Amino acid sequence: METPPRPGRPILPYAFAPVPELDTDAYDRLAREVRGMLGIDLKQYRPAQVWRRVNGFAVARGLPDWDALVARARDDASLRQAFLDMLTINVSEFFRNAEAWDVLVDRHLKPMLQSQPSVRIWSAGCSLGFEPFTLAMLVQEIAAPAKVRILATDLDETTLARARFATYAGPQMAGVSEARRARFFRRDGDYWTVNSELQALVTFRRHDLLADPCHKPFDLICCRNVVIYFTEPAKAELYRRFCDALRPGGILFLGATETIQNIRSVGLERAGLTFYRRPV
Numbered sequence: 001m002e003t004p005p006r007p008g009r010p011i012l013p014y015a016f017a018p019v020p021e022l023d024t025d026a027y028d029r030l031a032r033e034v035r036g037m038l039g040i041d042l043k044q045y046r047p048a049q050v051w052r053r054v055n056g057f058a059v060a061r062g063l064p065d066w067d068a069l070v071a072r073a074r075d076d077a078s079l080r081q082a083f084l085d086m087l088t089i090n091v092s093e094f095f096r097n098a099e100a101w102d103v104l105v106d107r108h109l110k111p112m113l114q115s116q117p118s119v120r121i122w123s124a125g126c127s128l129g130f131e132p133f134t135l136a137m138l139v140q141e142i143a144a145p146a147k148v149r150i151l152a153t154d155l156d157e158t159t160l161a162r163a164r165f166a167t168y169a170g171p172q173m174a175g176v177s178e179a180r181r182a183r184f185f186r187r188d189g190d191y192w193t194v195n196s197e198l199q200a201l202v203t204f205r206r207h208d209l210l211a212d213p214c215h216k217p218f219d220l221i222c223c224r225n226v227v228i229y230f231t232e233p234a235k236a237e238l239y240r241r242f243c244d245a246l247r248p249g250g251i252l253f254l255g256a257t258e259t260i261q262n263i264r265s266v267g268l269e270r271a272g273l274t275f276y277r278r279p280v
């Protein structure tokens with residue numbers, strides 16, 4: 001069979017590398033270079049974290065600093081892709097923080113699927129597809145009459161290509177029970193491919209949360225572990241746009257450690273620990 005895509009890279013090696021002090025002019029230059037080369041707007045990311053990660057990544061690659069990294073990446077496509085992977089952090093897994101998915105099913109997803117003729121879901125920052133396929137499995141298990149569509153978007157085209165491939169290596173299947181493997185996957189040696197019925201529920205598309213207009217309307221938006229390095233103003237603006245993209249009564253589902261600082265100012269209300277609702 002075809003070689004399956006690489007799993008996401010761990011972030012720890014970059015986090016502990018020695019780093020020069022943050023220099024605002026240099027950060028501005030780095031942001032300009034990255035915008036031109038990778039299409040990411042670093043002005044909307046938290047400078048201290050990005051600075052540490054970029055310089056740490058350069059050192060881990062045997063380069064003295066970010067300047068050398070950028071110069072090398074201009075002519076080296078695989079380094080450019082690794083640089084992008086590092087900045088966007090595509091680490092993910094099926095049923096990440098399982099208890100939150102249980103709450104999603106019982107309090108939000110079941111009632112939606114059982115009371116509406118159709119349900120539209122957006123997995124924003126979907127990485128390698130673990131999140132949208134987790135959603136697709138849950139939708140199939142609830143087996144309600146609603147017609148369901150799941151839009152899965154990410155900034156990174158290479159990550160999306162790997163997500164569309166829908167094939168995962170054994171260790172990436174850790175969160176999937178035997179029963180779910182048997183029902184939703186086809187096994188080929190050490191690899192598992194999502195079955196075509198589940199794949200048909202999900203549409204993958206490139207979308208930059210910091211730059212592109214949001215599609216709408218949605219009943220549920222999942223944006224988990226994506227905004228970690230966004231600045232507070234960039235997060236607030238994104239949450240306002242999510243609110244606008246939700247139907248009244250629609251739910252925003254965030255990562256386990258993510259909270260919205262000033263909920264009312266973005267138009268949402270609390271609907272559980274990491275859940276927010278657009279008021280009806």
Ligand SMILES: C[S@@+](CC[C@H](N)C(=O)[O-])C[C@H]1O[C@@H](n2cnc3c(N)ncnc32)[C@H](O)[C@@H]1O
Pocket residue numbers: 088089090091092093096124125126127128130131153154155156159207208209210223224225226255
């Ligand atoms: C850590 S993964 C999270 C994956 C999944 N949501 C989860 O919780 O497991 C973060 C993903 O967000 C994507 N991402 C980062 N910045 C983004 C942006 N501005 N627009 C869209 N996606 C972005 C990255 O490419 C990466 O795949």
